[in-house]
Amino acid sequence: MTKPNPPALDPGQVPEQSITGYPEPYKSRVAGRHKRHLGDAAGLRNFGVNVTRLDPGAESSMRHWHSKQDEFIYVLEGEVTLVTDAGRQKLRRGMAAGFPAGKADAHQLVNETKKPVLYLEIGDRTLGDGASYSEADLAAKLVDGKWVFTHKDGSPYK
Secondary structure (H helix, E strand, O other): OOOOOOOOOOHHHOOEEOOOOOOOOOHHHHOOEEEEEHHHHOOOOOEEEEEEEEOOOOEOOOOEEEOOOOEEEEEEEOEEEEEEOOEEEEEEOOOEEEEOOOOOOOEEEEOOOOOOEEEEEEEEOOOOOEEEEOOOOOEEEEEOOEEEEEOOOOOEOO
16 A cells, blocks of 8 residues: 555554553553554644554543543444443444543443454543543543643552
8 A cells, every 4th residue: 555645644554552651550451452643643733533442351541531621432343331420331333422521420441342442532632631530549630741640639659
């Protein structure tokens, strides 16, 4: 295949990253999450776009909600379980979910199947955002473009 010319890009040529800022014991829970940062590769500054792959058994994040940033996901391949305050539901290829900023409905995606799941993840980059985690002793604040994680009482992880 011919390499596309910018602004076009081939998502398969964007490096896949499997890193997280989560401290343990949460870091290992997202070990099977792999992202291709398409928005960064395209030079976008106001919102992010990722193609995310969840291996079987992997979690997208700890259940959380954002104070200022909106999030949206669209399932490209496979079946994933969306976990929210209302319970669990299956999302299949072609289904989507949106998470408005400031709505205290913690969410996460879990791959409970034996096949990888691929989904598009879109979120804005509003400054001063924070994330609240309903089931983890975890808090997050966006500081100078990087997530800083602490215990809910504000004390640092060691």
